[in-house]
Amino acid sequence: MPAAEPVGLPATAISAPDEAASDLQGAALAAPAPAAVAQPAVAAWLRLLRSEMRLMLSRRRNQAGLGVLAAIPIVMAIAVKIADPSNQHQGESFLASIVGNGFFVALAALVVEIGLFLPLAIAMLSGDAVAGEAQIGTLRGLLVVPVPRTRLLATKYVALVLGSFLGVLVVAVAGLVAGGALFGLHPVATLSGTTLALPVALWRLLLVVLYVTAFLAALSALGLFVSTLTEQPLGATVAVALISTTMWILDSIPQLGWLHPWLLVDKQVALADMLRDPIYWPTMRLGLLTDLAYVVVFLLAAWARFADKDVSG
Amino acid sequence: MARVTGLIKRHPALRWVAPTAAVAVAAAVAVATTAAARADDHPVLPAVTAEQLLTDTMSTTTQSLSGTAKVTANLGLPQIPGISGAVSGTGVVPGGAASLAAGSSSASPALTGLTTLLTGSHTLRVWADGPQRSRVAIITDGGESDVIRNGTDLWLWQSAGKQALHATLPATSAADKAKQLTPAEQQQLQKVLGQLPSTPQQAAQQLLAAAGTSTDVSVGATTRVAGHPAYQLVATPKDKGTLVSRIVVAIDSTTYVPLKTDVYSTQLSAPAVSVGFTDVSFTAPSADTFTFTPPAGTTVQQWTAPTGTPEKPSGTTGTKPDVAVTGTGWATVVVAHLPAGSPVAGLSEGTANGKGAGALGMLPAVSGSWGSGHALTGTLFSAIVTTDGRVAIGAVPVETLESALAHAGTGQ
Incomplete structure (x- = not known):
């Protein structure tokens, strides 16, 4: 189970980033010349990705971040469990459905965390990606080895997307475990009034996880670009978190209706459409197209910036 | 390709063409799809009457x-309130x-x-x-x-x-209905x-x-x-x-x-x-x-649907329904007396009994030779509820309703 992976890793020393970074250099040095055949090139790229992932997962604060992400659904489940049953309001919400079915803990937690916690996690990861390495000087070392900057950037982006997926999956799995333990897992009532068997509902939950991951992948592209602009990882992190939060605020102002379709966050709560029967795709389709547009624009911008960035260190 | 790479190497700023173009393409696609949905498209079809x-x-x-x-x-x-309340904000x-997770707090x-x-x-x-x-x-x-x-x-x-x-x-099949009818009714049918x-x-x-x-x-x-x-x-x-x-x-x-x-x-x-x-x-x-x-x-x-023929309301005080119709066709105005005890009937006394009176009070007040009341000015229909318990409604402007009320008032 990927969710448990970071916890299962041996505790690394405080100097873990540098060690892992030198590991990355080793992987890069092992990469063959561009003239080599495709197979070793792919293998070399996978090595690069693997060391990038190891670097990401071995950081203490990332492990702590995953813990925080997993804590939210657990706290929510416990809060609902100990709340006065007579105080349960009958809103049109996932939270109100938790009492009857632990499955909804996962959904409610995702909806809650999509606004701040998950974007914050992406802001942290993307701050580290380029600006962080530039600050501690390992980026310079990476760049002297014969790995094209474009490939390095692509690897870092893929690592961010995998990290996003892991984060969302941790929330969903923690929600299922906490909800299942406290309320039990039962067939799921959709918004349309039909009932889904548990395996079908879990499949829908996976689709929700992928939909949220697509949003975070778009935010990661934006974060990667911001990360190439500075050598202060904290500055990049704060900037990405601010941009994300600002978009959520702008999206809540009805007077700015003309702006909403252009905001990355506008279609994200449409994940509730996954719980209709049959699934209602149009809004989510627009959401995915918006994600795609942000990915293309900001990856190209990151590439344009990173390619001629002066790396000191 | 090599020439492009060389060009970019000599002028690194040229790389920024790519993200700029991507923004332009994304915006153009978004605007074009919206415009296409809105555009006046007149496909050629055979003429019909x-x-x-x-x-x-x-x-x-x-x-x-x-x-x-x-x-x-x-x-x-x-x-x-209550009509639009169920639509939660985005x-x-x-x-x-x-709010999506917690729902609106009001039941x-x-x-x-x-x-x-x-x-x-x-x-x-x-x-x-x-x-x-x-x-x-x-x-x-x-x-x-x-x-x-x-x-x-x-x-x-x-x-x-x-x-x-x-x-x-x-x-509701017609055959089922017909079976229940008397021979005379069947002939009529x-x-x-x-x-x-x-x-x-x-x-x-x-x-x-x-x-x-x-x-x-x-x-x-x-x-x-x-x-x-x-x-x-x-x-x-x-x-x-x-x-x-x-x-x-x-x-x-x-x-x-x-x-x-x-x-x-x-x-x-x-x-x-x-x-x-x-x-x-x-x-x-x-x-x-x-x-x-x-x-x-x-x-x-x-x-459960009421069975049998609907019974005529027995307890009504009026002998005939107090409904007057003025105008014809699209400009028809219906003026009716509200039954006593309906939420809006006691409006003249100022007793806000029930939600209806409260909502009525929010509508602009109008008055004329016909009396006074509150008017609802809609885009397709208007209505006036008078303080003496009459209601006028029609797909016409409020002024037409006022004259209909005045007319109906003199007619009685």
Whole structure:
């Protein structure tokens, strides 16, 4: 189970980033010349990705971040469990459905965390990606080895997307475990009034996880670009978190209706459409197209910036 | 390729062309798709007359469809709490997404979902298979209201608070009805049936003849609805005293299924009411679309249709209903006395009994030789509720209602 992976890793020393970074250099040095055949090139790229992932997962604060992400659904489940049953309001919400079915803990937690916690996690990861390495000087070392900057950037982006997926999956799995333990897992009532068997509902939950991951992948592209602009990882992190939060605020102002379709966050709560029967795709389709547009624009911008960035260190 | 790489190496700033172009492409695609949906597209179709079009529409054999429709209503109704309350705002975080997770704190009254259609813009999902089986789902943020009909079973479902209402409809086949009639009534029925149009074409002719005195019915420019080329039937009231400017019905050019209806007001350039498919296919939905079993934990209300002939209200004080009709056709105004004890009847005493009086109080006050009251100025219809318990309503401006009230007042 990927969710448990970071916890299962041996505790690394405080100097873990540098060690892992030198590991990355080793992987890069092992990469063959561009003239080599495709197979070793792919293998070399996978090595690069693997060391990038190891670097990401071995950081203490990332492990702590995953813990925080997993804590939210657990706290929510416990809060609902100990709340006065007579105080349960009958809103049109996932939270109100938790009492009857632990499955909804996962959904409610995702909806809650999509606004701040998950974007914050992406802001942290993307701050580290380029600006962080530039600050501690390992980026310079990476760049002297014969790995094209474009490939390095692509690897870092893929690592961010995998990290996003892991984060969302941790929330969903923690929600299922906490909800299942406290309320039990039962067939799921959709918004349309039909009932889904548990395996079908879990499949829908996976689709929700992928939909949220697509949003975070778009935010990661934006974060990667911001990360190439500075050598202060904290500055990049704060900037990405601010941009994300600002978009959520702008999206809540009805007077700015003309702006909403252009905001990355506008279609994200449409994940509730996954719980209709049959699934209602149009809004989510627009959401995915918006994600795609942000990915293309900001990856190209990151590439344009990173390619001629002066790396000191 | 090598030349491009070389060029970029010499002028690194040129790399910025790529993201800039991506922004331009994304914006252009977004704007173009929106514009294409809005553009006046007039596909070339064989010319038809209004009568042909009506005939074909009435004789359409297509009875199965599934699709998505958009309903927009701008009736000029005031924002009454409880009517618009069920539509929660779009997701906002932390507020918005949290509101989706937590729902609105106020308990929603049963099945308010349906009344949300009266204001603003909503998305419906529609499935139909013959006249006996249909399902309409009203999509709201994080919620849904469904109306499902399967034969004699009618279900209303609302996801907010998990509420359902089940009704068993009387079997409505004409043969069943006829069996219950006395011989004299059956003779009467035969006579009426003889006058009824026996073909869609006759029906179309009768409809046009009936409408002809008050309405111009014509075939407008062709259009495209949900990708389907469509004819447009335009009904224009001859009477200029009405608030209704025209009614446009778009009819699919191959199946003759009505795809869109726009009702225009003289007060607005955009339709006051618009109901149309944004996506539609004419294939039969699967049978389980129409089966409904309330999920566990649902509050189910049973509603039984009254059987037998409806009894005449016995306890009413008036001998004849106090309803006066003035004007004709589209400019018809109905003036009626509200029954005593209705929530708005005690308005003159200033007793705000019930929600209706409270809402009425928010409407602007009007007065004239006919008395005084509160007026609702809508885009398609107006209404005045007077302090002496009369109500005037019609698809006309408030001024016409006032003169009708004055007229009805002198007539008594």
